[in-house]
Amino acid sequence: MSKKRYFIQLAYDGSLYHGWQTQPNAVTVQELLDKAMSVFFRQPIETLGCGRTDAGVHATDFYAHFDVEGVEEAKVLSAVTGINAMLPYQIAAKRIIPVHDDAHARFDATARAYKYYLHFEKDPFKLNRSWLVKDKLDVEAMNNAAAMLLNYTDFSCFSKSNTQTFTNNCKITKAVFEQQEDGLVFTIQADRFLRNMVRAIMGTLVQIGKKEIDLTDFKAIIESKNRSKAGQSVPACGLYLVKIEYPYIR
Template sequence: MAYDGSLYHGWQIQPNAITVQELLDKAMSVFFRQPIETLGCGRTDAGVHATDFYAHFDVEDLEETKVLSAIAGINAMLPYQIAAKRIIPVHNEAHARFDATARAYKYYLHFGKNPFKLNRSWLIKDKLDVEAMNQAASLLLNYTDFSCFSKSNTQTFTNNCKVIKAVFEKQEDGLVFTIQADRFLRNMVRAIMGTLVQIGKKEINLDDFKAIIESKNRSKAGQSVPACGLYLVKIEYPYINERIRG
């Protein structure tokens, strides 16, 4: 599925806020005429978008053909900002979160006021040294413990991640940062971006960036950048991607 997160308080159901998961579960429960509870491939915060998001669910006593043809009916009940793309049969123990082998995010920022990028990209007016930012980004591949970029008091057993790609690319009126890893910590990409922007502004240097990572201290890293520029763009599973390509 895909969604524009601008209007929603993130993916996961919450008691006093509208979320993507809540609306998806309601639409699917109506369509399948039974309670449906999805479990997503991860949590996205309020205002964060997704162009490639997976959730698994169980459905009882229905023919597979009806399930696989359900997309149009489900989309008819979802708001325009949320789109179901495809339903893929998987084995009974499949888990959208824990079975993912890789994830990728993109973060967009632009330098000039543009009404068509409102809530889609971060407007930043500072001049940035992109070469220095890429040098710093490449250092992420040399580390595994990213405690300095994680929210505190999270329910995770480890802050270790394997980053396999981190690079800035220039666009017509801005930049896009792509980062791919086996897993991400809460708020990790936005905290990394905030610190890399400090590099771009020449507020810190590469040695400072290394020291921040090695400190494992969130207070040493930069502030989290706004959610509007962040997109979850790719999730990989060993048993799904081949079926999609096929």
Template sequence: MALSKKRYFIKIAYDGSLYHGWQMQPNAITVQELLDKAMSTYFRQPIETLGCGRTDSGVHATEFYAHFDVENIAEEKVLAAVAGINAMLPYQIAAYHIIPVANDTHARFDATSRAYKYYIHFKKDPFKLNRSWLVKDKLDVNLMNQAAKELLNYTDFSCFSKSNTQTFTNNCKIVKADFEQLSDGMVFTIEADRFLRNMVRAIMGTLVEIGKGEINIEHFKAIIESKNRSKAGQSVPACGLYLVKVEYDYI
């Protein structure tokens, strides 16, 4: 039986410290570029992946999906390719699984939810370099959690989005947003159906202002209602941000 083009998802993880984000760029090294190169070499045909989203320079992912098409290779050989692809990837990028999917599936548009975590630590720690944000100020985690819960009452998050993006809407449905105290810091978890460019880092920057006592919760709500990016807090460093979950109805 003649083989033809078949679509697959690949599940990967990466430490983004050395890379200029996921998406291919003309003058910078990205995760997508290295993954496409490794897979093209392994399968001996041009492979172009399309990711479930776009992570910025320095952002990490513990779970990331991309789809790709392969021609004239038996499915069992494609599914067994993970070890060979890993051998061609740098240590900062790991492939976990290859999953056969229908040819009309889409890693970005079919995702039903995504979750991010943002890590903060309070004492200088060389082992957290490029993996967590060092904050020397004392933060009130209870106030930050109260403010974070307000996010669930809104859908338009224009105030937390980079300007001049090509999205058709700034509406997102946030279903979880909370802080957890750790022994040496805290972690913020946020889950939604979709996210805008720079949204999580801008939300974090504004919530940190709450934690420092610089603004109150009523001010936080007014910022969201303003739909004005200049009213919100600064974008926090990329090093503490991780994409940790992407969900699909068929995976």
């Protein structure tokens, strides 16, 4: 029986982990997933994720691909319960999907979406789930600035320095704040994101909300292509990867 490729769909609370990607001397989501799957399938399994979430960042919709050899497809597709039994409660496998042999969880994604949550009053049930902001924010001004993002493609000013990406161009298709009863949520969707991009955008938009900068300043920051001109990255706790789209997965 030949080797076959699959996608696994996951959700995880990133509070306890040093991000998605396996690394030395730190516990990560990928490390624990690969160990659980290797035990279940009784062979070494190495996953490759749709992206790299940083330490403390959460995901409600995350995909990784993996290859397994000599296992009937029916057993692979029904493996979710067994894999979940070996994963910590903060990491959940949702489904396994058969894909073509060249399918790639990172490079084949056509759209990604993140949400960032803020709240304004101390709430013990939002610890490590949302960012507590004590200042009053001008949400209308923040939305006006967020809308400007759709007019640009080069987001070097919001990218972590010294990354190995060949381009800092992204096509943002949605960027909007919405009021909720217990806070504020920012939704942003694009074809791709740069390292630390969403948290840097949020930090700069919060400066708009605090009236520390205005729309003219925001435009100048984007056009500067200089990370040092933009705001500080906001805490990871409020950030969630919420959607990954592929042309062959429904």
